Amino acid sequence: MSTNRVLIIDEMHLSIISLLESRGWLVDYRPDIGRSEILEILGAYVGMIIRSKTVIDRQLIEAGGALKFIGRAGAGLDQIDKEFLIERNISLFHAAEGNMDAVAEHAIGGLLAVLNKLSQADAEVRKGVWRREANRGVELQGKTVGIIGFGNMGSAFAKRxxxxxxxxxxxxxxxxGFGTSHVQEVSLNHVFEHADILSIHVPLTFETANFLDQSFFRQFHKPIFFINTARGELVSFDTLNWAFDQGILKGAVLDVLENEKFQTFTSEQQASFARLADRLQVVFSPHVAGWTVESYEKINQVLVQKISQEFNY
Structure with a gap:
């Protein structure tokens, strides 16, 4: 076993290979590898680079007896047993800084689209329907925007x-202590009282799964526009439909869904999603907020820099 072999198990921008090799790592790029083979060969590597192909659980970590680090090419760490990595003294790196600007721009774009009814207007004009009054928009200027979660993504959105x-x-x-002349640090109750728009930027954890339930949305003092570019499991289809029916939601930008594999929907999810998809006030995208041409490569740069700083390559 070489002391500097790294296994990459997911498809990534190919710059990751040269970036690692230029710092002395021996790279095996295996984006088509399956879990069973990962388990068989992982013991020969000191590092592994992942996206979201497989759960990084106790079984897999134990198979990597020589692992010194795991690098997540992205932001979310919800599929990784972080506590067991600590127990095994394995470093964990991720690259939220690499796609935070992409997420922020996407959130802005989705918000402007829903405020100005661009999806509805575009579909109508393509069909030869010219309805100006029905497509009258709402300006962002003068609104109060609430942000929950002020890490890389939330702060980048605030900047935009x-x-x-x-x-x-x-x-x-x-x-x-993160407040600035542009951002007011407030309590959650203050967000509930004043927000016209809510953008969520929190990770998926046991604490945040289904955090945005009916009791959460009931606390808003006025109807809001809602943006979720974080994790779909934070809020269910049923809750979103309920909030629309109650007049709590005026519009939504959804880059993530509670279940993003349509073929595995339960019958209840199918029915609930169909209701949501019929709402013209919703703008969907397929979990691509952080998936731009630029971020695909920037993620590699951030990740390799973090690895190199710790391991002196």
Whole structure:
């Protein structure tokens, strides 16, 4: 076993290979490898680079007896047994900084689309329907935007809002002292009371799964537009439909869904998603907010830099 072999198990921008090799790592790029083969060969590697092909659980970690690090080419860490990695003294790196700008721009684009009814207007004009009054938009200027979660993604979104003359409120359960002249650090209740728009930027954990339930949305003092570019499991289809029916939601930007594999929908999910998909006030995208041409490569640069800083390659 070489002391500097790295296994890449997911498809990535090919720059990852040269970036690692230029720092002395021996790279095996195996994007088509399956879990059973990973388990068989992982013991020969000190590092593994992943996206989301397979769960990084105790079984897989134990198979990598020589592992010194795992690198996640992206932001989410919900499929990784982080506690067991700590127990085994295996470093974990991720690259949220690589796609935070992409996520922020996507959130802005989706918000402007839903405020201005662009999906509806585009579909109608393509059919030869010219309805101006029915497609009258709402301006972002002057609105109060609430952000929950002020890490890489939330702060990047707040930065992109600076040119729109809005009030930005931010709440983060695990951070404080981040307020600026543009961002007001507030309590969650303050967000509930004042927000016209809500954008979620929290990771998926046991604490946040289905965090956005009916009791959460009931606390808003006025109808809101909702943006979710974080994780779909934070809020169910049923809750979103309920919030629309109650008049709590005026529109939604959804880059993520509670279940993103349509073929595995339960009958209840099928029915609930169909209701959601019929709503013209919803703008969907297929979990691509952080998946731009630029971020695909920037993620590699961030990840390799972090690995190199710790292991001196």
């Amino acid at each position: 809002l600076q040119g729109f003359d809005v009030q930005v409120l931010a709440y983060d359960k695990y951070k404080s």
